[in-house]
Amino acid sequence: MLNKAKEKMLGGQPAVGAEVNLGSTLSVEIIAPLGFDFVIVDNQHGNWADQTSMLAFRNIVLGGSVPMARVRKNDFGLIGRLLDNGSLGVVVPMVNNAEEAEQAVYATRYPPLGGRSSGAFGVGIHGPGYDDWAGEEIFLGVQIETAEGAQNAKEIMSVEGIDGCWIGPGDLSRYSGMDLTTQEGRDLHHRTIEEIISACQEAGKIPGIWTGDAEGASHWISHGCLFLTAGADGVWVEKMAKQTLADLNM
Secondary structure (H helix, E strand, O other): OOOHHHHHHHOOOOEEEEEEOOOOHHHHHHHHHHOOOEEEEEOOOOOOOHHHHHHHHHHHHHOOOEEEEEOOOOOHHHHHHHHHOOOOEEEEOOOOOHHHHHHHHHHHOOOOOOOOOOOOOOOHHHOOOHHHHHHHHOEEEEOOOOHHHHHOHHHHHOOOOOOEEOEOHHHHHHHOOOOOOOHHHHHHHHHHHHHHHHHHHHOOOEOEEOOOOHHHHHHHHOOOOOEEEEEEHHHHHHHHHHHHHHHOOO
């Protein structure tokens, strides 16, 4: 497969990626060759525009990784635009039920499975024959990150055309009213995530989750997750800047 991250996950192996949210194509150029399985250009919580996203996808490919993106919302035009610009994967936030999952499929997949419009213009960097292989290569992950989404996880994951999920643990706790300062809240949070992972596995789909560091990624890999992030460019810049100041006793 061209999408090596998706190939890895379909083979039962975890794919670990990086987020980029600073909006800097130079940041992407630094991160892409480091060895992450994929790089997510975060259009929801990052400083990305249409043109810079397309340039970021190119830098990711040139760096030897797989370009993916989180779309701002579950919108036909926004999803199609990211794919037309060269993303080989799209993560759709706040998917709460099967109907919303079907909307994501409709925007992502070409007919007959979906309704994506033909005319991708920024995909030449991936080589010829795009229309022939796009259906197989593109990874579609939906975010389950609310109480409603967790309750409907089985129905969401049963939708044809969905490859997997990317659990949003922060919003999951917020929208479910879980108090993570208490042991009870943390236990409930953990159980809910495990139930979503099980729903993915039962449906034969790829379980995934956002994590912010290697420790979190390793933890959820041990619980069956295959689609994970382990940090982001903005966080890494801040962390190393702080470490440098600490080393200088400043």
